Amino acid sequence: MQAIATTLFDPAALRRLGRVLLRVLSVLACIAAWQWAASRHLDLGLVTFQNVPSPRDVIEAALALIESPKLEQHLKASVYRVFAGFAGALVVGIALGLVIGRSRLLEDVLLPPLEVLRPIPAVAWIPLAILMFPSSEMSMVYITFIGALFPILLNTIHGVEGVDPRLIASSRSLGAGRWTIFTEVILPAAAPSIVTGLSIGMGTAWFCLVTAEMISGQFGIGYYTWASYTIQNYPEIVVGMLFIGVIGMGSSILVKRIGNLFLPWYLMQRKKR
Numbered sequence: 595m596q597a598i599a600t601t602l603f604d605p606a607a608l609r610r611l612g613r614v615l616l617r618v619l620s621v622l623a624c625i626a627a628w629q630w631a632a633s634r635h636l637d638l639g640l641v642t643f644q645n646v647p648s649p650r651d652v653i654e655a656a657l658a659l660i661e662s663p664k665l666e667q668h669l670k671a672s673v674y675r676v677f678a679g680f681a682g683a684l685v686v687g688i689a690l691g692l693v694i695g696r697s698r699l700l701e702d703v704l705l706p707p708l709e710v711l712r713p714i715p716a717v718a719w720i721p722l723a724i725l726m727f728p729s730s731e732m733s734m735v736y737i738t739f740i741g742a743l744f745p746i747l748l749n750t751i752h753g754v755e756g757v758d759p760r761l762i763a764s765s766r767s768l769g770a771g772r773w774t775i776f777t778e779v780i781l782p783a784a785a786p787s788i789v790t791g792l793s794i795g796m797g798t799a800w801f802c803l804v805t806a807e808m809i810s811g812q813f814g815i816g817y818y819t820w821a822s823y824t825i826q827n828y829p830e831i832v833v834g835m836l837f838i839g840v841i842g843m844g845s846s847i848l849v850k851r852i853g854n855l856f857l858p859w860y861l862m863q864r865k866k867r
Contacts, residue, residue: 804816
């Protein structure tokens, strides 16, 4: 009772509760609008809901998938592909971003070819991924790797380049060497931007999942979604989309929360604002 009373009279807690309620109401409003448009087979000319399944149809398809023994296999396959690709992108993206952000020579050498590759969509990598890797599993991991790499890389570069030069100059005046400046000034200052890049990279890895699982395979949420499309099972298509969206959002939040554990000074600064 005391905890409830404290919450009721705490302005900060009330604001947090209000934000949570607003977000829940926003989702419910979207579902209600979807139900209304799908049940009436709304046709606006440019956009039509005549073949769009209703939330009720999607819930029934979701329950059928949850009860199916294949759900676990789909989830395990997709989670492995996304997290394996993300782990590789984390190592490569942060390492390249740090050296490119600190060295003009390496920026001139490495950044131009990376910028050429960056706009290429994941689906365009499918033929080359099949040619480059001996197994379809590695090809799918590579597609999610490419999806996660560039958000991590660019955010790391921007974080390093955005470090206040006065901090570096002050450290040098106090006798700090290159390694000390890098580990105790540049890396902590760039860390918030790196964590943001990791969160975005996780989301884009899930975004590329359907493309990756189009290559081959019998399991995976992306494969499930694509297979549902080929047989025109519209409710299952939406179920696959929602699974990818919810798991991708949860993964991005998890990465952000874990990253924030290493940024206590940054979180304190945000609270003071």
